Amino acid sequence: MNEISQDIREYAHYYRSLYFKDMEKNVLALESALNNNGFTVEWAHNPESLAEHIHNLLPQKSYNKVCVDVQNRQNIFPPQENLNECQISSLVNREFNVDALIVDADFAVVSDGSLVFVDKQTQSCFNFANNIIVIVNLDQVILHHSELPVFLHIKNNNNSDFPQDVKIIRSNLTQIIPDPFISTDTKGYNTLNINVSVILYANTTNMDPLLEDDFLVSSVFCIHCNRCQEVCPVAKTTNLSPIDIVKKNCLDEYNRTQNIFKQTTLCGMCQEVCPVNIPLTDLLSYEMNIVDSNFTNWKSNYLFKIFSKRSKLNKTSNFFLYKLFMKLMFGKNKQLQNYFNRNKSTYFAIKEEENSTEPEENNAII
DSSP states (O other), rough: OOOOHHHHHHHHHHHHHHHHHHHHHHHHHHHHHHTTOOEEEEEEEHHHHHHHHHHHHHOOOOOOOOEETTTTTTHHHHOOOOOOBBBBBHHTTTSHHHHHHHEEEEEEEEEEEEEESSSSSSTTTGGGBBBEEEEETSSEEEGGGGHHHHHHHHOOSSSSSSSSSSEEOSSSSEEEEEOOOOTTSSSSSSEEEEEEEEEOOOOHHHHHHTTSSSTTTOOOOOOOHHHHHOOTTTHHOOOOOOOHHHHTTTTTHHEEETTTGOOOOOOHHHHHHHOOOHHHHHHHHHHHHHHOOOOSSGGGGGGHHHHHHHHHTOOOOHHHHHHEEEEHHHHTOHHHHHHTTTTTTSSSSSOOOOTOOOOOOOOOOO
């Protein structure tokens, strides 16, 4: 995975802040641009309404073939029982055409309503679908094409500067069908218009609490690159990335469980690799304090002091300093001290211990 320079991170953070600063106006401008391009535009505000819109846009005959190429599909559009779904490999290998292709755009551009796809498995097969349904997550929108190189560089998972395959569409596509009866009076092929429908999707239940908080709003700058999850030691057990924890913890039903205290060690590695400079560790500390004590001045409380010392410890491999840190900071909280000591072998490697005989205690640090 390519290294992201600090200059690129700052540009990306700035561009994301510009979009979210006046998000409502920008989204309406995007809708207008998409309509001008001839796309059919729908709105969805939760997974249920997204599934309903998709079914309304699909061909009505039950035997029609549908292919789905959606990142993080389980969270956005889970497998549907009433879909005659075919494998992506079947479409890529040209075994047959499909009646509908459901795909999510990596970015949408407000200025001209173009849709950007990066290294999609099916993007070389768009001309083999009679209908294309594009899901545009409203947190993956940029204002101008001049911003695109920054985000393409960030989105690239290879060692090169940019992805290998980028597809941009600004209008409905055309399918080329060979004419079985070739003569001097015909072109040798026929054309069939491919209808492109766009669903503007925002899970407002999860997004609204973040947008309403001046500090948490930076969490929606995420471009789903998965870098934080790849370096997070806890994610190997919980399957939750640091940004997922931040977003989920703002919901009341999640907040009350206090699970956040079991899902982070505040190691700071996620914040170091974030390509859009999201202050992930600060956000986790902030939410832990909201859950634990609802302090208004969160930087002055005990938890922030723990993080400030631990962030310094993250930069050293000195085992003596590690033990001293554990004794000073967690000496009065045996549960937390034992939790960290169980994982001291690699310091960051977090493993769930099965059949633990320790009595359950309050998960709060303070």
